[in-house]
Amino acid sequence: MLINNKLIYEKEYLVTIGKPTDSCYYFFDYDERYYDINMEFQHFHNFYEIHILLDDYAAHIIEGNLYRIGFLDFVCLKPYSLHKSEYPDGPAKKRLIIQFNVPDFPATLQGEILELLSLFEAPLPIYRFEQNHQDLIIDKLNEIYTISKIDSPINILSIHSKFYDLLCTIYNLRDKNTYQSESLNATTAKIYSIASYIHNHFNEELTLDVLAQHFYISKYYLSHLFKDVTGFTLTNYIQMTRIRNAQQLLLFSDKKITDIAIQCGFTSFSQFNRVFNKFCKSSPRDYRNKANLDYSKGSPFPSINARD
Known part of the structure; x- marks a missing residue:
């Protein structure tokens, strides 16, 4: 199905490359969550994670801070940070989870990779963009989904390449980030x-x-x-x-x-x-x-x- 007539979504669709213990590890999880299965307490892991809400409204708690999130907000979670999603009572909310490890890169690229990963080190690592910039990101996500469906001898390399293209797009748009933490009562x-x-x-x-x-x-x-x-x-x-x-x-x-x-x-x-x-x-x-x-x-x- 298409969300907003643009973003490809398939419920319970998983793309798994390697294991969390591998240096090259990717996990894409398209699914729904709802209030009754909210996690009890914040958890952590030793890999990077991106939480992308594909619905209208939810919340995320990062190290005790509560943040409201909306459609196509990117929550970028660095390893070991305590976090959990909070889904409201009512219909299930669609979301995409991307987990990954950073493989070894040539020395000439390591500085740029560290700069790219600064997205996850920001004091408020949540990214929201205007519609025209959202469309660029949706195109990247759709490319990853489409490639994952193709039987190719370079399938893993293609997904790896497109994923870093996605990260680079977000990095290059970071100054256009419009996310602001909503006021709570x-x-x-x-x-x-x-x-x-x-x-x-x-x-x-x-x-x-x-x-x-x-x-x-x-x-x-x-x-x-x-x-x-x-x-x-x-x-x-x-x-x-x-x-x-x-x-x-x-x-x-x-x-x-x-x-x-x-x-x-x-x-x-x-x-x-x-x-x-x-x-x-x-x-x-x-x-x-x-x-x-x-x-x-x-x-x-x-x-x-x-x-x-």
Whole structure:
């Protein structure tokens, strides 16, 4: 089918090249999502991801900040950033997810590749363009879709080439980006500013008392509003943010588990072990050992299986 008589869309269509553990990895996922299957908490992965909304309205949370998104908005997510999509109640929303790793390029191109990937490093990595520029991007997406349907001995190379053409188009249009974060009501904005603070200070002392004092809000008011807005108690949100960051270090670093506990804001190893078991149903050591064993067999790490 064609969306807006222009963009090719096929529900549940997947294009997979390689595995997340490969240096050359692409995954294109055309599908729908709706409110009932919203993720419970923000997740992360060790590859790049682009979330493209193909519908009228949804939201995305990046490191505790809530952003409203619309048709053909590009949400560019760098590796390890905590994020999740939020779909409203009602009909399912169409979207395209693109996941990829960056393969090795010749030395003469590495500087330009890093510059291209700066799209994902922007303080607000969401891109929205006027109709004439959207049409250019739609043409690139349609080319990738069409090539994926062709049986060709250079199919992978063609998709790889067209994908970087897509990224280059967005990069060259970045000064035409019209996306601005929509204003939230005062209560929601306050709570998400606190959530963002938690993401940026998870390794520090964070308690109801500390946050209430820092944001000049009563403890009772904060405790009740935080649950109403985010769906989590303040304590659980702090703990989950710390655990997600601990998972990253367990999977992608050689740090000692006791050092990871301290780095992620836990006051003792026993507290870290107890909270980790609570949310992950495993000890930190078993989690790391199983992930490393699975990875050696070519399976992706456990924290990257979810798809928005």
